[in-house]
Amino acid sequence: MLAVPGELPSDRDRYGLEVKWDGIRAIIHLDGGMRVSGRHGAEYTRRYPEIPHFGIKNAIIDGEVVALDSRGLPNFIRLQHRMHLTDPDPAMLELYPITYMPFDLLYLGGTPLFDLPYSDRRALLDELDIGAPPYFPGDSDLLTATHEQGLEGVVAKRLDSPYRAGTRSPSWIKVKNLATCEVVIGGWKPGKGRRAGGIGSLIMGMFTDAGLTYVGHVGTGFTDAVLDDLYRMLRPLEISRSPFCNEVPWKNRWVRPDLVGEVAYTMLTYDQRLRHPVWRGLRPDKLPSEVIL
Numbered sequence: 289m290l291a292v293p294g295e296l297p298s299d300r301d302r303y304g305l306e307v308k309w310d311g312i313r314a315i316i317h318l319d320g321g322m323r324v325s326g327r328h329g330a331e332y333t334r335r336y337p338e339i340p341h342f343g344i345k346n347a348i349i350d351g352e353v354v355a356l357d358s359r360g361l362p363n364f365i366r367l368q369h370r371m372h373l374t375d376p377d378p379a380m381l382e383l384y385p386i387t388y389m390p391f392d393l394l395y396l397g398g399t400p401l402f403d404l405p406y407s408d409r410r411a412l413l414d415e416l417d418i419g420a421p422p423y424f425p426g427d428s429d430l431l432t433a434t435h436e437q438g439l440e441g442v443v444a445k446r447l448d449s450p451y452r453a454g455t456r457s458p459s460w461i462k463v464k465n466l467a468t469c470e471v472v473i474g475g476w477k478p479g480k481g482r483r484a485g486g487i488g489s490l491i492m493g494m495f496t497d498a499g500l501t502y503v504g505h506v507g508t509g510f511t512d513a514v515l516d517d518l519y520r521m522l523r524p525l526e527i528s529r530s531p532f533c534n535e536v537p538w539k540n541r542w543v544r545p546d547l548v549g550e551v552a553y554t555m556l557t558y559d560q561r562l563r564h565p566v567w568r569g570l571r572p573d574k575l576p577s578e579v580i581l
Contacts, residue, residue: 289350289392289451291443291460296431302448303426304406307434308441308462309389310362310555311354312371314339316388318347334375339388342418348395349413350451351420353386357558361438365557390420394451406459407447435465440554466552468568472576473547474500474531475540476522477507479515487515487522491532491540492551492562494581499533501581503560506551509567518570521547548574 297303314332317323322341324332336353355366369384370376393413394401401409413420423445424430431442441464449459471492479488489507493500510518525543530536551565560581 289453289460290456291462292456292458294458294461294463296442296444296463297426297461300426300444303444303446303461304410304423305426305428305430306391306423306443306445307421307430307439308443308464309352309354309421310364310440311352311367311389314351314353314388315394316342316347316349316351316390318342318344318349320345335370335373336386336388337376338381338386340418342416344416344418346395346397347393347416349390349418350392350394351388351390353388355384355386362440363558364563365559390418391423392451394453402451402453404450405448406445406451409451431463431465438555439465441465464554464564466554466566468550468552469494469562470548470550470571470574470579471503471506471562471565472500472545472579473522473543473549474502474545475536475542476518477505477538477540483515486519490518490549490567491536492549492565493532493545494579495577496533496581500531500545501560502532502534502536503556503581504562504565506562506565506567508565509551514567514569545576548572548576548579 313327315325324336324339326332354362357363366384370386373380393409396412410423434441444461446459471494473490474493475491476487477489479486489505491505492503494503522543525546527542527544530542531545548571550568550571552568553562554564557563
């Protein structure tokens with residue numbers, strides 16, 4: 289079961305709020321042995337040997353695999369070191385350990401639980417005492433707390449909702465914490481498909497002591513008209529070499545870093561990349577030199 293993006297509902301007393309963990313989905317099948325699978329059925333058992341059996345013999349548990357940093361916060365960059373290793377060696381297990389965050393119970397002791405309300409499934413999950421993070425009343429201030437702690441956001445789940453596998457249901461609403469910042473446009477990546485012949489995404493930078501530093505690319509939040517306007521503005525600014533002081537992936541079209549825009553994003557990663565950026569618009573009131581990382 290998947291969540292839809294949105295905002296906190298108005299009838300919040302009908303919902304429970306969970307922390308939205310920045311990781312990857314994993315289902316645990318316990319039937320004497322243990323099998324771990326991904327959202328689309330990929331085999332994860334050998335990939336994440338740290339996931340425990342929990343001492344349970346007959347259950348299916350839904351949750352998220354995360355890699356925690358030194359502050360105890362999920363770090364998607366750390367998880368990327370593990371997520372493509374089908375059989376990690378002991379060194380990788382030690383360098384980038386993962387943690388499993390259970391948040392739903394789908395099957396227990398021979399009984400499917402899909403049709404039970406979320407609140408009942410969570411009560412059964414909590415009784416198993418396997419370290420499931422708590423959920424909070426819908427009228428709590430959890431979203432603010434996650435923002436203050438640097439977490440991705442919350443998921444609001446209707447207390448009376450059944451579990452509908454394989455669907456993106458409005459009974460679950462993911463609400464992300466988004467910060468905004470200014471970025472300098474240093475280039476653009478040519479578009480494909482419907483965007484062929486124009487801009488696919490903008491290459492973003494911020495200034496550091498070393499110069500204009502690449503912080504990612506943004507390809508969402510645009511209308512066709514906005515992309516056409518940006519194309520007309522950027523073509524006269526094209527230059528032959530990258531304006532960035534660090535390496536930028538892919539083959540791009542470079543421009544003189546004269547234009548400033550604003551993006552919303554979920555977090556700045558440890559390697560200085562804006563995660564999940566969304567374009568908000570140009571900022572002609574800002575000078576490129578003012579955009580400091």
